[in-house]
Amino acid sequence: MPTAMPFYRRPLARITTGALLAAAASVSLVPSQADAGERWLQARSMPVAANKVMVAVTVQHAKLPSRMVYVSNLQGKIIAQGVLTRGGKALVPVSVRPGTATQVYVTFRHTRARLTVPVSTTARYMATSSWRIINKVNGVNNAYTPRVLTQMAGVPIDKRAGAPLQRLLKDAARDGVKIYGSNGYRSWGWQRSLYQSYVNRDGRAAADTFSARPGYSEHQTGFAFDAKAADGRCSLESCFAGTKSGQWLAKHAAAYGFVVRYTPQNSKVTGYEPEPWHLRYVGTWLTGYLNETKLPSLEQAFKMPAAPSY
Structure with a gap:
C-alpha cells in the first residue's frame, strides 16, 4: 500500500x-x-x-x-x-x-x-494518501490532480494503483474474465459537466443518488476505476453485479487492494446507489482489515460520520 x-x-x-x-x-x-x-x-x-x-x-x-x-x-x-x-x-x-x-x-x-x-x-x-475519504462531506478543490497518472485498461489512474490494477486484470483474464476500463481519473471540470448533464435530465435530487457533484468524486483522486465487461453488458448498471466480471471482482478485488466502494450494505452511509463496477484503491493492508472486521464502508473503518447528503 x-x-x-x-x-x-x-x-x-x-x-x-x-x-x-x-x-x-x-x-x-x-x-x-x-x-x-x-x-x-x-x-x-x-x-x-x-x-x-x-x-x-x-x-x-x-x-x-x-x-x-x-x-x-x-x-x-x-x-x-x-x-x-x-x-x-x-x-x-x-x-x-x-x-x-x-x-x-x-x-x-x-x-x-x-x-x-x-x-x-x-x-x-x-496528496500521497490512497486512504483519503472523498464523499458528500469531504471533497477536493478544483485544482487538485494526482501527481502522476498512468494509462491502464484504456483509462488514466494514479500510478500507485497502476501495478495492482494490472495484476488484477491479468489474473482475471487468466480465469477467463476479461475486464476493461470505463472510467478512471476525471478532472473537476469533467465531473461538473457530467453531473450537470444528469441534473438536466433527472433533477438534482435524483442525480445526487448516483453522481457526485464536482469536487466530491473519487475519480478526481485517480484512485477510482470503473470496470466493464468485455461485451459491455450491464456497463455502469446495477446488473453488472450478476455478470461474470462483477462476480469475479466482488470475490477477488480485495486481494489486489481494491474495494467495491458503493454497495447495498453501505448506501445509507455513502448516499449513493450500489455501483458494483466502481473500485477504489486503498491497498491490501486496509482491504485485509475490512475483510477481517466486516466493516462495510471506509467511513465506518475510519470512524467518520455517515455522509448520505451534502
Missing part, C-alpha cells in the same frame, strides 16, 4: 540500549524480557481527511496480555485507542489540526514497547 508517511518495522529483540541511544528519534522501541524476539511491531499513518489521520498498527507473532493499542501525544497523554483484531491489526483515528504535522506514540498495555509515528495533514501528505 502506498504510504503517506514512513513505515516503521523493527524486531524488538535486535534493539539494544546503546542502539536506542544512538538512533534517531523517529523510532523508539524499548524491549522487555517478555519480548524475546517474539514479535515485530509495525506502524504507519495515513491522512484520511483535513483534520484526521489513521494510525495503522500491525503486531505479528503477538502474544500480548492485552489487545488494546494506545496513541498518545508527545506529552504522554493518551488521545486515542484501538483494539487489535485476531489478525493483529488495529486502526486508530487521530485528530490533527488541518495543515499541520506532529508525532505520536503508539504503546501497548503491560509492555514497554513504544513506536514514534509522524502524523500529518499537510497538503504534501494529503
Whole structure:
C-alpha cells in the first residue's frame, strides 16, 4: 500500500540500549524480557481527511496480555485507542489540526514497547494518501490532480494503483474474465459537466443518488476505476453485479487492494446507489482489515460520520 508517511518495522529483540541511544528519534522501541524476539511491531499513518489521520498498527507473532493499542501525544497523554483484531491489526483515528504535522506514540498495555509515528495533514501528505475519504462531506478543490497518472485498461489512474490494477486484470483474464476500463481519473471540470448533464435530465435530487457533484468524486483522486465487461453488458448498471466480471471482482478485488466502494450494505452511509463496477484503491493492508472486521464502508473503518447528503 502506498504510504503517506514512513513505515516503521523493527524486531524488538535486535534493539539494544546503546542502539536506542544512538538512533534517531523517529523510532523508539524499548524491549522487555517478555519480548524475546517474539514479535515485530509495525506502524504507519495515513491522512484520511483535513483534520484526521489513521494510525495503522500491525503486531505479528503477538502474544500480548492485552489487545488494546494506545496513541498518545508527545506529552504522554493518551488521545486515542484501538483494539487489535485476531489478525493483529488495529486502526486508530487521530485528530490533527488541518495543515499541520506532529508525532505520536503508539504503546501497548503491560509492555514497554513504544513506536514514534509522524502524523500529518499537510497538503504534501494529503496528496500521497490512497486512504483519503472523498464523499458528500469531504471533497477536493478544483485544482487538485494526482501527481502522476498512468494509462491502464484504456483509462488514466494514479500510478500507485497502476501495478495492482494490472495484476488484477491479468489474473482475471487468466480465469477467463476479461475486464476493461470505463472510467478512471476525471478532472473537476469533467465531473461538473457530467453531473450537470444528469441534473438536466433527472433533477438534482435524483442525480445526487448516483453522481457526485464536482469536487466530491473519487475519480478526481485517480484512485477510482470503473470496470466493464468485455461485451459491455450491464456497463455502469446495477446488473453488472450478476455478470461474470462483477462476480469475479466482488470475490477477488480485495486481494489486489481494491474495494467495491458503493454497495447495498453501505448506501445509507455513502448516499449513493450500489455501483458494483466502481473500485477504489486503498491497498491490501486496509482491504485485509475490512475483510477481517466486516466493516462495510471506509467511513465506518475510519470512524467518520455517515455522509448520505451534502
